[in-house]
Amino acid sequence: MSLNPLVDSRDVRFILFELLELEKLNRFEKYKDFDRSAYEDTLELAEKIALDQFYACNADGDKNGLQFDPKTHEVKVPESFHKAFRAHIDAGFHSLSFSPEEGGIGMPSSISMAAAEYFNAGNTSLTMYCGSITGAMHIIAHFGSEEVKNMFLPQMMSGEWGGTMCLTEPSAGSDVGALKSKAVKQADGTYLITGQKIFISNGENDLVSNIIHPVLARIEGDPEGTKGISIFIVPKFLINKDGSLGERNDMVCTGIEHKMGLKGNATSSLSFGDNGKCVGYLLGNEREGMKIMFMLMNAARIHTGVQAEALSSAAYMHAITYARNRIQGEAKPKGPKSPIIEHIDVKRMLLYMKSTVEAMRMLTLFLAYHEDIMYSSPLADEVKEATAIVEILTPIVKAGISDASWLVTAEAMQVYGGYGYCQEYPVEQYARDCKVLSIYEGTNAIQSLDLQMRKILMNPGQYNYAILKKRMTETIDKAKGIVDDKYIAPVEKGLKTLDDIITMMSTQLMEGKIAALFANSTPLQQAMFPLISAWLHLWSLTITIPKMKALVGDLKGADRRKLLADNAEAAYYSGRVMSSQFFIAAEFPKFFGKTECIMNNDATAIFATSDVFTGAPKE
Numbered sequence: 001m002s003l004n005p006l007v008d009s010r011d012v013r014f015i016l017f018e019l020l021e022l023e024k025l026n027r028f029e030k031y032k033d034f035d036r037s038a039y040e041d042t043l044e045l046a047e048k049i050a051l052d053q054f055y056a057c058n059a060d061g062d063k064n065g066l067q068f069d070p071k072t073h074e075v076k077v078p079e080s081f082h083k084a085f086r087a088h089i090d091a092g093f094h095s096l097s098f099s100p101e102e103g104g105i106g107m108p109s110s111i112s113m114a115a116a117e118y119f120n121a122g123n124t125s126l127t128m129y130c131g132s133i134t135g136a137m138h139i140i141a142h143f144g145s146e147e148v149k150n151m152f153l154p155q156m157m158s159g160e161w162g163g164t165m166c167l168t169e170p171s172a173g174s175d176v177g178a179l180k181s182k183a184v185k186q187a188d189g190t191y192l193i194t195g196q197k198i199f200i201s202n203g204e205n206d207l208v209s210n211i212i213h214p215v216l217a218r219i220e221g222d223p224e225g226t227k228g229i230s231i232f233i234v235p236k237f238l239i240n241k242d243g244s245l246g247e248r249n250d251m252v253c254t255g256i257e258h259k260m261g262l263k264g265n266a267t268s269s270l271s272f273g274d275n276g277k278c279v280g281y282l283l284g285n286e287r288e289g290m291k292i293m294f295m296l297m298n299a300a301r302i303h304t305g306v307q308a309e310a311l312s313s314a315a316y317m318h319a320i321t322y323a324r325n326r327i328q329g330e331a332k333p334k335g336p337k338s339p340i341i342e343h344i345d346v347k348r349m350l351l352y353m354k355s356t357v358e359a360m361r362m363l364t365l366f367l368a369y370h371e372d373i374m375y376s377s378p379l380a381d382e383v384k385e386a387t388a389i390v391e392i393l394t395p396i397v398k399a400g401i402s403d404a405s406w407l408v409t410a411e412a413m414q415v416y417g418g419y420g421y422c423q424e425y426p427v428e429q430y431a432r433d434c435k436v437l438s439i440y441e442g443t444n445a446i447q448s449l450d451l452q453m454r455k456i457l458m459n460p461g462q463y464n465y466a467i468l469k470k471r472m473t474e475t476i477d478k479a480k481g482i483v484d485d486k487y488i489a490p491v492e493k494g495l496k497t498l499d500d501i502i503t504m505m506s507t508q509l510m511e512g513k514i515a516a517l518f519a520n521s522t523p524l525q526q527a528m529f530p531l532i533s534a535w536l537h538l539w540s541l542t543i544t545i546p547k548m549k550a551l552v553g554d555l556k557g558a559d560r561r562k563l564l565a566d567n568a569e570a571a572y573y574s575g576r577v578m579s580s581q582f583f584i585a586a587e588f589p590k591f592f593g594k595t596e597c598i599m600n601n602d603a604t605a606i607f608a609t610s611d612v613f614t615g616a617p618k619e
């Protein structure tokens with residue numbers, strides 16, 4: 001296993017094969033032909049393409065960006081993106097988890113998620129073009145008529161055609177139900193689409209010869225709000241009967257955004273039906289648009305968490321290398337000039353980043369593993385439990401990890417000192433690239449409401465939460481006797497505190513105190529992410545402590561340092577134990593401050609009218 005500047009591959013293997021015991025998925029028919037070496041080969045290939053191709057053109061995308069031609073309405077991505085994009089597609093990563101019958105490879109989602117960390121750490125803007133094909137293919141494969149599937153899937157599967165997801169409009173962002181795009185049914189069963197979509201990722205580009213847009217619109221006469229929304233497949237080029245590209249559909253890209261980050265990805269404004277001739281094909285049934293788009297959005301939300309994890313990882317890994325090489329000051333009084341990695345405060349920053357990135361990785365892969373069970377197990381109870389885990393953790397993966405990535409990437413800049421603020425080093429790009437992750441795919445406020453209301457309080461019997469609690473309690477019990485109580489007690493106390501909060505919120509719901517609940521939805525989400533992280537770290541300690549003891553024994557001082565310098569495995573387990581202990585004892589207790597804020601039920605945000613925000617002009 002090679003060392004790389006983006007992702008700790010040893011840690012990926014630890015989580016997949018030691019913590020989650022991924023090979024046990026082979027008990028399911030779907031995965032019976034895969035073994036560890038097949039998984040390892042796939043991860044190694046992902047790592048190689050991510051490093052050699054994606055990472056190699058990451059700065060090019062950021063510095064030179066995209067070219068939009070207002071005459072042709074076309075967007076050129078950096079030339080360097082083309083070869084890397086093809087390498088990803090030709091290796092089949094965009095269809096890794098599709099079944100062989102559908103034209104894919106049929107690997108577990110856990111492996112495609114781990115591979116996605118490599119690609120996103122290499123070049124997030126470029127990975128988005130690849131991932132959007134996967135997302136659009138999923139909903140076409142599930143909900144398309146035979147005609148629609150035959151028309152679009154083969155060329156998407158081969159990566160010749162790209163995809164998007166088109167929800168947002170100028171006056172419909174978080175409030176998707178306010179959209180104005182319209183659809184009118186034609187005699188031949190197709191629909192004519194009119195409307196404007198904005199902020200559409202991958203919306204126009206020259207990596208592919210056609211772009212397949214899933215578009216939310218309202219059929220004339222259908223009800224207002226989300227209930228009246230349908231979804232249509234709108235290709236950039238129409239398709240001839242023989243499957244070849246036909247004439248240009250009546251839709252164009254009218255411009256691209258100039259953004260803080262993700263500068264290699266075309267965030268496009270799209271205009272549909274300016275000449276009344278934009279053809280769309282209904283997906284599923286009329287007025288099922290939100291249900292279908294949710295399938296795509298749920299996957300995209302999880303993927304946003306993976307983007308955040310990947311950018312945090314790349315920032316952290318660069319910070320380690322910089323801290324090892326930058327000489328500044330003396331770490332010991334009257335000692336020699338030292339690399340900054342020897343200063344206690346720099347080690348503290350690195351431990352914060354290391355433990356947070358590892359928690360992010362455990363969380364995304366734990367969720368992916370349960371997706372694999374959910375879609376493969378023949379046992380109804382097992383599927384029900386796995387579904388509960390996926391449902392409750394999806395908003396935490398999206399919101400918790402994206403919020404944390406902004407802090408982790410900022411901390412990486414801090415490790416670099418003044419150079420962290422300069423474009424000479426890549427860390428400032430990671431911070432700029434990750435900021436949008438708390439905004440798109442539904443802002444983190446919307447994720448928090450989803451977590452609090454749909455996933456916990458209004459979930460029938462609060463089953464999702466009960467399953468999560470059961471899993472956490474099992475870990476606490478298992479840790480006793482292996483892990484020092486100093487690291488178990490905070491997690492146990494944290495779970496009890498969360499339980500008190502959920503009980504309080506359930507009462508507020510019964511009493512109709514909705515405003516009080518809304519005042520605490522983001523604080524609840526922001527408290528749950530560190531608690532879940534602490535729990536996952538405790539779980540990992542139950543494995544890493546015995547392994548570390550077996551490798552390091554009772555060695556102390558210089559002998560221990562020598563062993564860790566010579567033995568990579570001993571160093572890995574020792575470092576993993578330290579970061580888990582650091583997280584639980586030095587980082588996680590901030591949770592209790594957050595939960596005290598929630599328990600205070602302060603009503604200021606409820607009663608503050610817009611007039612109390614004085615000083616700024618009203619318009």
Ligand SMILES: Cc1cc2nc3c(=O)[nH]c(=O)nc-3n(C[C@H](O)[C@H](O)[C@H](O)COP(=O)(O)OP(=O)(O)OC[C@H]3O[C@@H](n4cnc5c(N)ncnc54)[C@H](O)[C@@H]3O)c2cc1C
Nearest residue numbers: 165166167168173174199200201267439440441442443445
């Ligand atoms: C780089 C980029 C790529 C994107 N890619 C896509 C894409 O591919 N497809 C697509 O359809 N869209 C895409 N978007 C759009 C993105 O999903 C929206 O920007 C996002 O949903 C927020 O909508 P808005 O910008 O209109 O903000 P608003 O909805 O106006 O929100 C502004 C603020 O108000 C808060 N707010 C709004 N409503 C509520 C509420 N009910 N409760 C509490 N707080 C609320 C929000 O949390 C936010 O803080 C992209 C955006 C960007 C910047």
